[in-house]
Amino acid sequence: MHKKWKIFVFALICPMLVICSTAEKQTEAEERSELIQPAKWWEKLPRPIYATLEKVETSQEWFEVYKLTEDTYAIYEPYQFEEAISYLVIGKERAIVIDTGTGIGDLKKTVSELTQLPVSVVNTHTHWDHIGDNHQFEEIACFNNPDCIKKLRTDIDNESLQRHITGDSIWKSLPKDFDSTTWTLPSVSPTSLLEDGDLIDLGERILEVIYTPGHSPGSICLLDKKYRILFTGDTFFPGPLYAYPADVNIDQYIASIEKLNSRVDEYDYLCSGHNDPWVKSEVIPRVADAFQEIMAGKGNFKEDEGIRRYYFEGFDILIRADMTKK
Ligand SMILES: [Zn+2]
The missing domain is CATH 3.60.15.10 (Ribonuclease Z/Hydroxyacylglutathione hydrolase-like)
Known part of the structure; x- marks a missing residue:
């Protein structure tokens, strides 16, 4: 393959590999995490x-x-x-x-x-x-x-x-x-x-x-x-x-x-x-309060692979850690 083509194909494939592996990792994490299943x-x-x-x-x-x-x-x-x-x-x-x-x-x-x-x-x-x-x-x-x-x-x-x-x-x-x-x-x-x-x-x-x-x-x-x-x-x-x-x-x-x-x-x-x-x-009012609490940096949670599970009475909230930082 011509060198220029090789560079072009590599440049094309490389981000695809990164995207694929990130997606795969996310799926694996979802399947693995005890917090979710x-x-x-x-x-x-x-x-x-x-x-x-x-x-x-x-x-x-x-x-x-x-x-x-x-x-x-x-x-x-x-x-x-x-x-x-x-x-x-x-x-x-x-x-x-x-x-x-x-x-x-x-x-x-x-x-x-x-x-x-x-x-x-x-x-x-x-x-x-x-x-x-x-x-x-x-x-x-x-x-x-x-x-x-x-x-x-x-x-x-x-x-x-x-x-x-x-x-x-x-x-x-x-x-x-x-x-x-x-x-x-x-x-x-x-x-x-x-x-x-x-x-x-x-x-x-x-x-x-x-x-x-x-x-x-x-x-x-x-x-x-x-x-x-x-x-x-x-x-x-x-x-x-x-x-x-x-x-x-x-x-x-x-x-x-x-x-x-x-x-x-x-x-x-x-x-x-x-x-x-x-x-x-x-x-429902308690869910509203729960989200406010999380966004204010409060609440009890466990974290795995960047996903947090916050615990409340009668429901929990699964949220990405980065979403809680305003
Ligand atoms: Zn749904």
Whole structure:
């Protein structure tokens, strides 16, 4: 190869190698860190809240279904590390499913056992474990944000999904009809784009879209005025809140928690995207205080590979050390 070309190719490859190794290192760190995924995380299951909820039998073993109100169901995936929860919210004329889980189970089949009404999807955000079964539905709404639309329109391939169904990520058998070698999350196109303050009318049941970016671009919460429930997606769940990944905007995240806090008198319970589907709203002011504490350089934490886990009552916050320095 001509010397000039060699220098050119080397100059091209060198930064690529640095980028690749940084990305790999980050993934390895995520997989390794006990702060993010503790070994044998399933030993703390079942979480106490489930003994207090009404369980509904459906045909899919992968899901546990709980009836929260007469026409609200939590569809929980306890066997995969994310412990994702989707919600079926039924009105008089139609229903929505808020998020569609990991895509390992057959969500549409489960939903069809719970309602005969037409069902469309509303995604609280577009992380993989909230959009898994989107492709089973014809109508899909997400927030009107270019990043959300792009993510929904992008397939997630089999290779990048493997780490979610291997090793410690799973503690029970995958469904019999699930093929791990061909599993992908097919792209979809949103059929409706939501704005802050939009009202979703299901027939005698109205949900308000509250724009809460920060955990990811375009994250939303949904306020159910009838039952005084707030569906929070990943903006809040009773576990370690993810404020560390690359697509987090910490200033927006804190502002969004403040926004929810300013409306805390409008809801009594939170239906969160992971772990527990029924959390008292009194936690939201404490989350707001927790972020203030962290940003003021206070709070108890453990640190690993530049990621800190701060401990609070009923939730934790995972945040990069560099984000805490203003
Ligand atoms: Zn998320």
